[in-house]
Structures are given as structure tokens and as C-alpha cells.
Amino acid sequence: MLARQDVLTTLRMVQEENLDVRTVTLGINLNVCASRDPSALVDAVRARIVTQARDLVPCCDEVAARYGLPIVNKRVAVSPASILLEGHTPETAVRLAQALDAAAEEVRVDLIGGFSAFVQKGITPGERVLIESLAAALTATRRVCASLNVGTTRAGLNVDAVQLAAHQIVAAAEASRAQRGFACAKLVVFANMPEDNPFMAGAVLGAGEAERVVNVGVSGPGVVKRAVDRLLQRDPDATLDELAEEIKHTAFRVTRTGELIGREVAERLGVPFGVVDLSLAPTPRVGDSVGEIYQALGVARLGAPGTTAAVMLLNDAVKKGGAFASSAVGGLSGAFIPVMEDHALSQAVTDGTLTLEKLEAMTAVCSVGLDMILLPGHISAEAIGGLIMDEAAIGIANRKTTGVRVIPVPGAHVGDRVDFGGLFGAGVVMQPACMEGAAAFVRRGGHIPAPIHSLMN
């Protein structure tokens, strides 16, 4: 018989704390679809995704019903589309994105990732085609998510790729002006991009992965927040190490649940199980916020001195609990701080307590970077390039993933409110303390060499 206290703890997570599985993402290798004929290429891509992912949503629904746990998002991540675009034109790249979009709709997933390129050292013609098509491709599709890897700790930072990406972000914002720049919400620029990430917009099936694989993202931050609340209710004077311990235990349970669901889905689909991504991914709902956890820990005003330390505490405790829970941990595995998707972070930006620079500091100790941040429409490509370079530098130097997903909102100014609705959330436009002044540095292009791995101070 199960111990009563264990039953109660788990039941509370299921019934009262919204324990769920945030995403089940099916990775599919599309390289077999390569063709010199654009029509043959896009037809093959669409057919392959539909064939391989047809059972994903019904299977997830069955497993969710069996366990009484919601699987919030079912998604597909494909191998980097840039590989398929060697020898093709930007027009074909847009057609390819549309084929991905149509296939995603047919298999009833809300987002599909992998319109991606790894360009940390150099850019092939196919990768250039993909990058140069980003604005058009993301505007012409609803479900397609794109990602670029512009730097790694081993390779350094490809500034030429950063420049291309920054110009595409500006172009994508303008191309989706009617949607207030929404196309940019589906594009993330990474350093040290993981190849098994199940979360959008950066989900992709990397080169070292299997033909198909199921990766899962664990439950959202609400469960952790309530665990912290409960401990503080019992012991208002709990110390930070006691809080870290509580978070660690909760992360253990959450991770085990995610792996259980992921493995069962994988088994039913006849697909290898990949990883559990420990990331706490918030949604705009109250009670599903990473920012609320920092507040529960005692950082009443997000952005106040101490916020970065709170991020580190949370991130570390989640990783420790998760790493003990499963030997299949991967992906991004850290606390996300997507400003628009987290009502507490968004409110802090509105209140002016949380600045872009503080967010940047927070990304030094958590995943995944400057995420879902609204910028003024008049921001230059060079300023965006500088933001990407700064963020990538943090990742490259600290041997961790960092990313930039920013949305310049055409016609908008600092303080203007933008609402994308749904999971993408709402927020106000913010900007760096200094908008200009590094253009010459960014425009130099070239490559920032990989950092030295000794003399670590």
C-alpha cells in the first residue's frame, strides 16, 4: 500500500496545484525529404510530418485521460530546415514553411519548430536562404517557429549571422505590422542552442538525434509556487536553504511525472523517449508564473536587488531535484523568464521595477535569455544585434544556453501595451537604457573567438 502522506502530497499536486505536462514534442527527421525539386520537397515534407505525427495528439489525449493529467501542448519539432534548403531559393523556403504550417494544422499541433539553422561558425547557402526568408516565412505562417544558433562556447560568436538575424527581426516586425510584430514572437536566436529542446520557439530535432523522438517539458511553475507557499505557511521564518530543499523535492515529483507521461506516449507511438526538459515554463495565467515564485521567496518587487539571486536559487533547486529524478534530463532545463508570457514579470516591467538590463543579469543564472520582450518599433537592427551579442556572450562565456526573442512593435513606443492573446501573453514596450552607440561594433561583423577555458576569473 502506498503511504498516506505520499498519496496526499501527489493528489494535492494533481487536484489543487495544476500538475500537468507542459508539452509533449515529437521530433521528426526530415532529411529524407531532400529534393532539388521545390514541389517534390514541400510535398514530401508535408506527407512525412502527417504520416509520422498523425497519432501524436490522439495518443497524448489517451495518456492524459488515463492518468488524469493534462498534456497542455502537443507539438512537433523537425530537423533543421536549412539542410533541406541547400540549392534552393528564399521562395522555396517560404513554401517549405507553409508546408510545415499545413502539416502542423493537419496533425492538430499548435506549433511546429525546426525552421532553424546552426550558424555558429559559418553560413552555408542553404542556411543563408533560410535566414533571409525568415521575415516572409514567419509572416506567411501561423504555427511555424524558427530558431538560429549564432554562437557556442566551443566556436565563439558568428557576428555576421547575428547581423542577418537582427535585420530579419526588424523585417519580420514590419512584415507583421498588422499583428503588431507578432512574427518575431516565433523566432529565437540562441547561443549554445540545445538540440533536444521541446519548448517553442526553439524546438528542433538536432543532428545527433534519432529518426523520431519524444521529448517532454515538465509542469509549469504553479506547482513550485504552491510548494513554497505551503512551506512558508507552516514556517514563515523558513530560510533560503529550506526553501531550496522544498523546491528540489517538488521538482523531483514534477520531473518524474513528466517522464512517466512522456515514456508512455513514446511507447504507444513506437518512438524512442528522449529527454525531460526541467524548464518551468509560465503562461500568462495568474498562478502559473515564475515571477510569482520569486515573489513568494520574498522578492516583493521583481527587479529589486536580490532578484538575480532568487533566480539562481530557483534554477539550481529545480535542476537538482530533476537530475535526481531522471537520468534523461535535457533540453533547456532552467527557469524561463518570458516577460509577456508571465503576468508577474510583465507587471514588473509595467511598474518600471524590472528593466532590460536587470533581465539580462538574470539570464546569467537561468535559462533561457531575453524572452518575449517588446521593443519600440524604431529600434535599429544594430541595437537588436547588440542585444543578441550581449546575450550570446553571457551564454558563451558561462557555457550555457541563452537566447533572444524580442518583438519590435511597429509604431509603438516605450510604455505602450501590446496583447498577443493566448499563450503569447501581453506586456508593455521597454527598451535598453542606451538605445544606440554600438552600431560600429556590431557592423564590423566577423567572428568573436571562442573564450579561453582557463584563467577563469
Place this chain on the structure above:
Amino acid sequence: MSVSCRYVVAVLVPDRVGLLRDVTAGVAELGGNIAGIRQTVVDGFFSLVFTSVHPPGTTADALRRQLAIRLDADTSIVVRECPNQPPPPLPDGTRYVVVTRGPDRPGTIHAISAFFVEHGINIEDWQVATEGADVLYTAQVTLPAVVAFQPLQTAFRARMAARGLAATICHENIFRATTEVGPIKGLLRR
């Protein structure tokens, strides 16, 4: 060929220190070996059920007398012959945990058990505990493959809600996954 004797024994007595020692001493004195055993304390009463295998010729009455020597005068002891045959196979199906919570009222356990009888489901384990002002009833059941889980869950919740009780049926693996440390793969194979 002489055949060993197998018995199932139930012992009920107000709890005190040393009861398990005394029972097992009685069994050992007759050369018996305990096969399966389950002991708990319910509202201050020591409750024990076990099976034991004894040398040929050991009678049920001899075992009961031997235990009585060791135990208090007000102990209830039941000894029954237990055929030497393998235990019945576990029912084919999926194991679930049933949790019902609410105020303590007469008839609740009957209502829960009656519901499962109506659906041909055997309750394999059962615990009752107080949780603040509520009573918490926890049962383990195996749902035969022919039983559809979702309608059962809906019907059970409705039936219990009519009695002012919150109820749920959860897959056992959720609890095992969150409390055990072994590989998850093992749960799926079980």
C-alpha cells in the same frame, strides 16, 4: 508422503508492546514458518493476519492453543486451514488509487464499496485516516480492461458528491512515479 500443514491466522487484541514477538514465538515453537503477513493497529486494536506452514501433523487447534498461551486473555484468535495452492492470480487490469475525502458520516465506506461492487471491481487494499476535520478513505483497486475509466471516474465523483464527499480515482503509477526513485521504465513494464 507426508504433507506440511498450512494455516491462515487472524489475531485481534488491544495493542501493547511485544504482541508481534509473542505471536511469532508461538509459531516458531511449533516449527512453523510465516509465509505472508500483514499487521496494523486500528483504533488501538492490534490486528494481524498471517499464513504459516508447519510440519506434518500440526493441527489448527494446536496452533491456536500455542498462540493463546503467549497472548492476553482477551485476544481473539482464528486459525483456518489454508490449502497448499498458489494464490489466485491478480486480476488482469490496471491498478488505480481511489481517494475519497469528507466529513465523517455513517455509511460512507459502505457507499464507496457498494459503488465498486456494482462495477465488478474488487477493493484490494483500504485505509482510513483523519485529515484535519475530514476523514480520508484510500483504496487500491484493479480496473478490469472492460471497465472504461472516464465514465467510472465521472460516476464515482457524482455518487460521492451527493454525499458531500470529494473523490477521485488516479492511476497508481502517478503515485509510484512521484514517490519512488527507481527508473520510470520499470513502472510502465509492471
